[in-house]
Amino acid sequence: xxxxxxxxxxxxxxxxxxxxxxxxxxxxxxxxxxxxxxxxxxxxxxxxxxxxxxxxxxxxxxxxxxxxxxxxxxxxxxxxxxxxxxxxxxxxxxxxxxxxxxxxxxxxxxxxxxxxxxxxxxxxxxxxxxxxxxxxxxxxxxxxxxxxxxxxxxxxxxxxxxxxxxxxxxxxxxxxxxxxxxxxxxxxxxxxxxxxxxxxxxxxxxxxxxxxxxxxxxxxxxxxxxxxxxxxxxxxxxxxxxxxxxxxxxxxxxxxxxxxxxxxxxxxxxxxxxxxxxxxxxxxxxxxxxxxxxxxxxxxxxxxxxxxxxxxxxxxxxxxxxxxxxxxxxxxxxxxxxxxxxxxxxxxxxxxxxxx
Amino acid sequence: xxxxxxxxxxxxxxxxxxxxxxxxxxxxxxxxxxxxxxxxxxxxxxxxxxxxxxxxxxxxxxxxxxxxxxxxxxxx
Amino acid sequence: xxxxxxxxxxxxxxxxxxxxxxxxxxxxxxxxxxxxxxxxxxxxxxxxxxxxxxxxxxxxxxxxxxxxxxxxxxxxxxxxxxxxxxxxxxxxxxxxxxxxxxxxxxxxxxxxxxxxxxxxxxxxxxxxxxxxxxxxxxxxxxxxxxxxxxxxxxxxxxxxxxxxxxxxxxxxxxxxxxxxxxxxxxxxxxxxxxxxxxxxxxxxxxxxxxxxxxxxxxxxxxxxxxxxxxxxxxxxxxxxxxxxxxxxxxxxxxxxxxxxxxxxxxxxxxxxxxxxxxxxxxxxxxxxxxxxxxxxxxxxxxxxxxxxxxxxxxxxxxxxxxxxxxxxxxxxxxxxxxxxxxxxxxxxxxxxxxxxxxxxxxxxxxxxxxxxxxxxxxxxxxxxxxxxxxxxxxxxxxxxxxxxxxxxxxxxxxxxxxxxxxxxxxxxxxxxxxxxxxxxxxxxxxxxxxx
Numbered sequence: 001x002x003x004x005x006x007x008x009x010x011x012x013x014x015x016x017x018x019x020x021x022x023x024x025x026x027x028x029x030x031x032x033x034x035x036x037x038x039x040x041x042x043x044x045x046x047x048x049x050x051x052x053x054x055x056x057x058x059x060x061x062x063x064x065x066x067x068x069x070x071x072x073x074x075x076x077x078x079x080x081x082x083x084x085x086x087x088x089x090x091x092x093x094x095x096x097x098x099x100x101x102x103x104x105x106x107x108x109x110x111x112x113x114x115x116x117x118x119x120x121x122x123x124x125x126x127x128x129x130x131x132x133x134x135x136x137x138x139x140x141x142x143x144x145x146x147x148x149x150x151x152x153x154x155x156x157x158x159x160x161x162x163x164x165x166x167x168x169x170x171x172x173x174x175x176x177x178x179x180x181x182x183x184x185x186x187x188x189x190x191x192x193x194x195x196x197x198x199x200x201x202x203x204x205x206x207x208x209x210x211x212x213x214x215x216x217x218x219x220x221x222x223x224x225x226x227x228x229x230x231x232x233x234x235x236x237x238x239x240x241x242x243x244x245x246x247x248x249x250x251x252x253x254x255x256x257x258x259x260x261x262x263x264x265x266x267x268x269x270x271x272x273x274x275x276x277x278x279x280x281x282x283x284x285x286x287x288x289x290x291x292x293x294x295x296x297x298x299x300x301x302x303x304x305x306x307x308x309x310x311x312x313x314x315x316x317x318x319x320x321x322x323x324x325x326x327x328x329x330x331x332x333x334x335x336x337x338x339x340x341x342x343x344x345x346x347x348x349x350x351x352x353x354x355x356x
Numbered sequence: 357x358x359x360x361x362x363x364x365x366x367x368x369x370x371x372x373x374x375x376x377x378x379x380x381x382x383x384x385x386x387x388x389x390x391x392x393x394x395x396x397x398x399x400x401x402x403x404x405x406x407x408x409x410x411x412x413x414x415x416x417x418x419x420x421x422x423x424x425x426x427x428x429x430x431x432x
Numbered sequence: 433x434x435x436x437x438x439x440x441x442x443x444x445x446x447x448x449x450x451x452x453x454x455x456x457x458x459x460x461x462x463x464x465x466x467x468x469x470x471x472x473x474x475x476x477x478x479x480x481x482x483x484x485x486x487x488x489x490x491x492x493x494x495x496x497x498x499x500x501x502x503x504x505x506x507x508x509x510x511x512x513x514x515x516x517x518x519x520x521x522x523x524x525x526x527x528x529x530x531x532x533x534x535x536x537x538x539x540x541x542x543x544x545x546x547x548x549x550x551x552x553x554x555x556x557x558x559x560x561x562x563x564x565x566x567x568x569x570x571x572x573x574x575x576x577x578x579x580x581x582x583x584x585x586x587x588x589x590x591x592x593x594x595x596x597x598x599x600x601x602x603x604x605x606x607x608x609x610x611x612x613x614x615x616x617x618x619x620x621x622x623x624x625x626x627x628x629x630x631x632x633x634x635x636x637x638x639x640x641x642x643x644x645x646x647x648x649x650x651x652x653x654x655x656x657x658x659x660x661x662x663x664x665x666x667x668x669x670x671x672x673x674x675x676x677x678x679x680x681x682x683x684x685x686x687x688x689x690x691x692x693x694x695x696x697x698x699x700x701x702x703x704x705x706x707x708x709x710x711x712x713x714x715x716x717x718x719x720x721x722x723x724x725x726x727x728x729x730x731x732x733x734x735x736x737x738x739x740x741x742x743x744x745x746x747x748x749x750x751x752x753x754x755x756x757x758x759x760x761x762x763x764x765x766x767x768x769x770x771x772x773x774x775x776x777x778x779x780x781x782x783x784x785x786x787x788x789x790x791x792x793x794x795x796x797x798x799x800x801x802x803x804x805x806x807x808x809x810x811x812x813x814x815x816x817x818x819x820x821x822x823x824x825x826x827x828x829x830x831x832x833x834x835x836x837x838x839x840x841x842x843x844x845x846x847x848x849x850x851x852x853x854x855x856x857x858x859x860x861x862x863x864x865x866x867x868x869x870x871x872x873x874x875x876x877x878x879x880x881x882x883x
Contacts, residue, residue: 138803174883186802186822187883188863195793195874196713199763199818200652203791204726206816207650207761215819215879216796218810224359226384227367229424238421243357244395258699258846259800259824259862284560284846285698285770286738287662289594290394296410297397303411311418324357331799336360348366350421352414353358353383355372356392374740376774377808392738392771393662 009058010050010167013088014043015081015095015111017104021064029103031066033081038062042156046094049160055167061088067103070110078114085111090120092167097125097155098132100147105132112140121166125155128181137181141172144181230350239316239348241339243324243332244291244298244356245283246274255323257284263322263335265342268315273302283323286356298354316348324355358383369417371395375430385420386430387413445631447685448541452617452624454548457494457580463615470548470616472582480611481584486592486600491585493836495551497578498567500833505561505841506867507552507598508605508694509576509705512613515689516541522613523606523690525671532670532691537683543617543624544688548580549707550612552605553837554587560664560846562700562867563839570829574868575875576707583836584608595663602695605706629685629719632728651729653759654684654714655750655779659696659703659767660735666695667704667767669733675742679734679750681757684715692733698768699846701823701863701870702795712873714763714793729757734779736772747778754783761789766872769797769823770808777811784813791816795870796880798822800862806880820871821878823847823864831857 018028020041039047039059050057063081070077085093093115095108105124109132112122116139125143126132133142143162145155158179165172176182191198198215205212230236247255253264271278274295281291281298296302299319308315320339324332343351358370359382370383373392389395396410420431452465460471474492481490495501515522517540524530551564564576571577586604588597658667660675667674669682669692682691692709715731722728734750737743754762762783766776773794780790792814796806802822824847842848847864854860863869870878 138801183883184803185883186796186798186806186880188821188825188878188880191877191879194713194877195818195820195872195879196717197874198879199714199791199793199874200717202816202818203652203761203763203789204650206789206791212816214815214817215881216794216806216817217882218807218812218814218817219805223382223428224363224384226425226427227362227365230367230421233418233422238418241357241361254850256849257844258864259797259849261849287393287665289663290397290399293399294397297394297399300396300410300414303396303407303414306411307414307418313418322357331804332357333360336357337364339357340361340364340366343361343366344364351361351366351368352417352421353361353368353370353372354389354395355370355378356395373738374743374771374774374809376740376743376777377771388740390739 009056010091011089012057012059013085013090013093014039014046014059014062015093015108016041016043016062016064017101017107018064018066021062023064029066029068032069033063033065033077035084036062036064040064042097042152045153045156046160049156050163053160053164055164060090065107067101067107070107071103074110078110081111082114085115086118086120092163093120093122094159094163095122095124097145097152097159098130099145099149099151100127100130102131105130106135108132109136109140109142112136116140123159123162123166125159133181138183138185141175142181143179234312235314236349237314237316237347238350238352239343240299240304240319240352240354242299242319242321242354244354245281245323246279246291246295246299246321247282249278249280251280251282255282255321257282257323260323261331263320263339265318265320268301268317268319271301272305274299283356298356300354316343316346367421369420371413371417379428384425384428386428387416387420388430388432389413444633445537445683445685446539447629447688449627449629449688450541450543450621450624451546452543452621453546454580457496457548457582463612465616470545470612472612477608477611481586481604481607484600484604486588486596487586487604488589489587493583493585495566495581495583495836497580500568501566502563502832502835502839503551503553503566503581503583504563504835504837504839505553505555505845506564506700507554507561507601507697509707509867510550510605510609511707511710512545512550512609513688513690513710514543514613514617516543520689522610523693526603526606526668526693527610530670532686537686542688543621545613545617548582549576550605550609551581551583552601553583553585554601555838555841560697560699562845562865563842564867565829565832568830568832569827570866573863573866573876573878574871576868582608585837598664598695606693630722631683631685631719632722632730649725649727650761651727651759652718653729653754653757653762654718654731655754655762655764656731656733657764657766657772657775657779658692658733658735659698659772661738664695664697665768668693668695674733674735675737677735679732679746679753681730681732681753684719684728684731687712687715696767699823699864700867701847701865702767702769702820702872704767704871704873705868708868708871708873708875713875714765714873729759736768736775738771743775743778747775747782750779751782751786755786755788759788761791763791763793765793765874769795773807773809777809777814781811781813789816791818793818793820793872793874795820795872796822797824798880800824800826802883818874819880820874820876821863821869822880823870824862826860826862828854828858828860
């Protein structure tokens with residue numbers, strides 16, 4: 001839609017915290033969400049700079065929430081505010097800038113990330129050390145700012161530049177070029193040269209000692225401190241989890257053979273062993289003939305029963321399964337978090353995880 | 357997955373074939389398995405020997421859960 | 433093209449490669465090439481294939497570039513070729529015994545039928561096979577949409593065991609290609625292009641030694657990783673399952689003759705079809721400028737087995753072989769994904785430990801949103817990677833007018849899901865399911881970068 005054909009102003013909803021919303025300082029960080037008609041605080045600067053950029057906008061509403069209230073009631077606040085924001089039919093939502101205020105940054109990132117899947121363009125801005133950056137960079141466009149309010153004008157200018165592109169429906173191919181934090185997301189594109197030529201060229205540069213750029217920088221993997229050892233197995237509840245895709249025959253939850261989008265929770269009640277009649281492998285990344293013939297080869301129920309009797313630990317009556325073939329690490333992490341919460345609630349004290 | 361379950365507070369013993377992958381993604385108690393298509397089995401063995409292999413792997417996993425460690429450890 | 437002439441007393445294996453291009457495909461009473469069109473005797477070919485007692489039925493179909501056709505589920509794609517060296521057959525070791533280690537590889541002529549391929553379909557397991565769209569958005573992801581396909585849709589008799597089933601279809605593809613090549617390329621040939629490929633000579637002999645003060649050309653080796661993990665995950669060298677082989681050198685142009693053939697389907701996007709092996713662009717690029725811009729010192733093939741012990745053994749031996757070639761740098765190509773990332777990192781680190789530089793070709797599995805970590809293993813030495821794209825990226829494929837094969841399996845393909853069918857008949861599917869889309873020999877131009 002070109003500007004020339006547009007008569008009405010662009011509608012913007014602005015989200016700010018208790019301070020920029022004029023309620024008060026840190027002592028008011030627990031204030032509940034409310035809406036002001038029109039712009040408030042930095043919203044006035046926002047409107048002014050859009051108009052200076054020849055784009056006619058109106059901030060139709062400013063949504064305010066206390067920083068502490070937001071992070072303490074995040075789900076409820078989002079459930080309340082997203083429909084409110086949608087109700088104003090905004091062409092763009094702007095949150096912040098939050099600078100280095102951590103809770104504010106988390107709130108801004110959370111709101112923008114929730115709007116993105118609904119197709120409502122949303123942008124925010126914060127300082128690089130704000131925890132909101134790491135948490136939400138992948139799912140929200142975050143403009144980089146200075147670390148405090150002295151950088152307000154610069155921050156709003158950058159947001160306006162980006163905002164104008166979003167209002168014009170432009171796709172932001174490279175956030176970094178627009179002054180945003182890199183999202184850390186891999187995006188396919190078509191290179192001018194086929195991969196084999198690129199490989200030889202890169203090797204020649206590397207051999208010569210000339211600078212070259214890898215197409216995939218190897219990441220750094222974080223570590224978790226080991227949990228303390230179990231003192232005595234007697235009476236301990238142990239659960240089994242597998243990424244080898246052992247599921248009841250027929251794969252009732254339709255766990256995908258690759259890039260699994262879900263996991264299953266299945267009962268072990270009354271099962272002393274697994275066999276080809278009752279269970280199968282849903283995993284598409286290995287020759288699953290052997291697993292189908294005897295699923296105990298991946299999910300060792302038969303010998304767990306034997307050892308249970310011998311060593312005196314307790315079985316958890318449920319096992320969890322997903323398919324670890326090409327499953328994104330983020331999904332695996334998400335599944336594991338959910339599974340862990342449930343298992344802790346159910347009194348599981350140790351886990352044996354089997355993978356192929 | 358091992359790392360996230362452990363991060364939540366439950367000790368995990370990870371039985372897997374390619375331990376370098378497990379080491380890279382950060383599991384702490386790692387038990388090397390037989391092979392990818394049959395981590396806790398071996399179709400080339402007679403059934404009772406195969407079950408013994410499976411039992412021994414599980415025993416190693418249970419021993420790993422009972423062993424205090426400071427860093428990633430492979431229990432082979 | 434000019435190539436460095438071999439030094440006196442050393443005879444490199446040399447192959448003259450002729451290419452006869454066809455621009456159309458059809459059925460007729462005798463298999464032959466006529467006016468640039470390949471005609472196939474349906475009856476004769478079908479009878480030949482049905483001589484395998486496991487095969488119940490063979491349907492032949494043709495797909496042309498630009499057709500609104502989806503070929504699914506694809507197992508292999510093969511280019512028909514004819515060897516004009518009497519003692520060196522195409523697909524050596526497949527139909528008859530062939531030992532690369534007794535007597536070596538003879539020089540001579542090979543002829544390809546270009547522009548058409550034999551493609552095998554027919555359900556086996558369903559997870560690991562893939563699709564080829566001949567038009568529409570899916571077509572731009574691999575070179576196969578630009579070729580004419582003779583599709584063999586093969587069904588086997590009830591009760592055929594899975595490994596036998598896979599083998600029957602695999603061999604049928606090779607038999608069909610061989611039959612077509614013999615029938616159409618056997619006689620005198622008109623025109624066609626010609627290219628001479630001269631292989632590196634034995635290791636220990638450096639093609640361009642430092643002389644008259646000029647800088648020696650860089651020595652480049654190629655480590656060719658082959659998938660070898662069981663049913664639908666296997667590759668064969670001269671008829672031998674590579675999981676049973678130790679890493680070894682090959683004469684690079686052996687690949688032209690089909691010395692390496694595919695029994696691998698995992699995944700459709702990054703498995704090497706037999707066609708990919710026959711036309712390995714890394715080998716061809718390295719040969720074409722060998723002695724000009726670099727010295728191609730040799731090619732080593734290695735496997736990707738399923739035990740840690742095998743991975744360690746193969747990577748140690750492969751690295752030793754590479755080191756013995758004395759290269760300055762090595763290109764390493766991977767096949768498949770997941771645990772082969774571990775082999776890739778072992779190969780890389782063991783070679784780099786000798787001060788030899790590596791560049792790795794790999795695709796990525798960064799999740800549908802691209803936000804996940806792309807490889808399951810890593811090593812600090814893996815600092816030079818060419819990415820052939822994120823295989824999890826989802827594309828929407830519109831319905832095609834015709835399906836050759838069976839597209840009901842689309843939801844089960846690795847890369848599909850039970851929700852991938854859209855109300856208008858399109859499918860939202862990962863690139864993972866498209867044959868050749870993230871091929872790690874570097875055939876295609878797709879890559880990936882951080883956004």
